[in-house]
Amino acid sequence: MRSEIYVLIVLFVALSLGIVSAQSSSITSDFDIEGCHAEGIDLAEGACSADGNYWCDNGELKDTLSVDKACYYGKSALPLGVTTACCPSGYYCESGTTIVCVLKTFSCGDNANKNDCDDDTCYWIEEEGGFCADRPTDFSCSLYETEEMCEGDFWNLGRIGFGTEACNEYFVNGDGVGFVAPHGDCKCVWAGSDCVLNYNVKPDISDIEIPKYFSCFKNFTSGFCINDVQDVSWTVRLIDHGIFPDTVLESNSLCTAGSAIRGCGEPVVRLPGFSFLALILSICMIGLYYVFRKEEF
Numbered sequence: 001m002r003s004e005i006y007v008l009i010v011l012f013v014a015l016s017l018g019i020v021s022a023q024s025s026s027i028t029s030d031f032d033i034e035g036c037h038a039e040g041i042d043l044a045e046g047a048c049s050a051d052g053n054y055w056c057d058n059g060e061l062k063d064t065l066s067v068d069k070a071c072y073y074g075k076s077a078l079p080l081g082v083t084t085a086c087c088p089s090g091y092y093c094e095s096g097t098t099i100v101c102v103l104k105t106f107s108c109g110d111n112a113n114k115n116d117c118d119d120d121t122c123y124w125i126e127e128e129g130g131f132c133a134d135r136p137t138d139f140s141c142s143l144y145e146t147e148e149m150c151e152g153d154f155w156n157l158g159r160i161g162f163g164t165e166a167c168n169e170y171f172v173n174g175d176g177v178g179f180v181a182p183h184g185d186c187k188c189v190w191a192g193s194d195c196v197l198n199y200n201v202k203p204d205i206s207d208i209e210i211p212k213y214f215s216c217f218k219n220f221t222s223g224f225c226i227n228d229v230q231d232v233s234w235t236v237r238l239i240d241h242g243i244f245p246d247t248v249l250e251s252n253s254l255c256t257a258g259s260a261i262r263g264c265g266e267p268v269v270r271l272p273g274f275s276f277l278a279l280i281l282s283i284c285m286i287g288l289y290y291v292f293r294k295e296e297f
Contacts, residue, residue, distance in 0.1 A: 035168075036061045044168050044183055046073065048086035050160060052101070052135065055086045064088070068098040083155060084123065089134050092121045108134045125155075137161050140220040140232075141188035141197045150188050150195035158187035163197050163218055163234065166254040170204065173249035178204040181253060191237075194219055201245070201253045212242030216255035233259035 036043040036056040043049055043056040054061045055070045062070035064086050071086045071093035073079055085093035087101035094102045108122035109132060117124040117132035125133050127145045136143075136155035140162040144150040153159075159167065168183035185200040197220070202213040216238055223231035236257045238250070250256055 035059065042169060048073070048084075048137075048160065050137065050162075050165065052086055052088040052091070052137070064093075064101045065091070066100060068100065071101045072099055084136055087135070089138060104134075108132045123155075140218075140222075140234075141195045142220040142222075144188060144195040147190040147195075150190045153188045158189075158197060159183065161197070162232070163220055164199075166201075166216075167199055169253075171201070171249060171252040173252075174246045179249060179253065180204045189217070191217060191219070196220075196237075201243075201249070201255070203243070214238060214240045214243045214245055214255075216253065218255075231259065231261055233257075 035045045035047070036054070036059055038061055041049060041054060041061060043054065043061065045056055045059070048055050048064075053064060055064055055067075055073060056062075057070070057074060064071040065088075069075060073082065073086060076095070076099065078085060085101075087093055090104055091101040092104055093099060104120075106120055108117065108120060111117040111120060111122060111124075111132035114124040114130070114132075120132075122132045122134060123136050125131055125136060125139075125143070127143050127149065133139070137157065137160050139155070139157060141150065141153070141157050143155075143157065143161075144153070155161065158164070164186055166181045167186035169181055171179045171181070173179065179201050180203075181199045181201050185198075185202075187198055188195050189198045197218045198215060200213045200215050202211055216236060218234050218236055220232060220234045223233075234257060236255055238245070238255055245253070245255070
């Protein structure tokens, strides 16, 4: 209830400021506030949450694990032009009595070719020599290896991929001035030899003909995926277009370098000659070593 009150207050202030600005100037810029705002989640209308647990339908969050057709965006099959079902990692959208996300009993990463990958309702990704993935949206723009693939962004990673948490969000700087990262400005761009995530942060209210803003470019690097987790780090390049943010706005808009340990749907990069069985045997050998060593002493 408290979070809903906060959302209403923010919307009221934003709308009030918009009315005042409209009265003083005929040129304004606004931001899209339509969508779902509940349970700590802010999701654009018709969008799938980054974790695949929810789909936003007419302002209501639909649980993809229980609500019929939520994983197919309200349809009986994937809509034309949509490449990824809305499901969490390790799940797929199954058509039965109800169309919901169900737990996979197989590993997408075990498929070595596109046909087998497709048969398991997984996603074959051509980059990095080709591999079968559980969910393309677990990856960032840095997945693309060529300018053509980057700019085309077949998997829509510039909108819903890893690192896009700032898209369509509202921020304030140290003085309490409001800013927004419009969802339409979030995209993958080719920078030299890398594909990076780019989004623009603009004032929520502007009374000038050419709005000022700053651009944030984030380049992600992923480590090995072991036991469904991996280290991810990112660097940031900031370019100001009339606005240079203070440290508060940089932090709030997530335009800062950092690192994290995140879940990954499948072991995309496997250690050579190292399987899960080998891991178990290694743990057993280490355990036996300490047992015998203890008996010697």
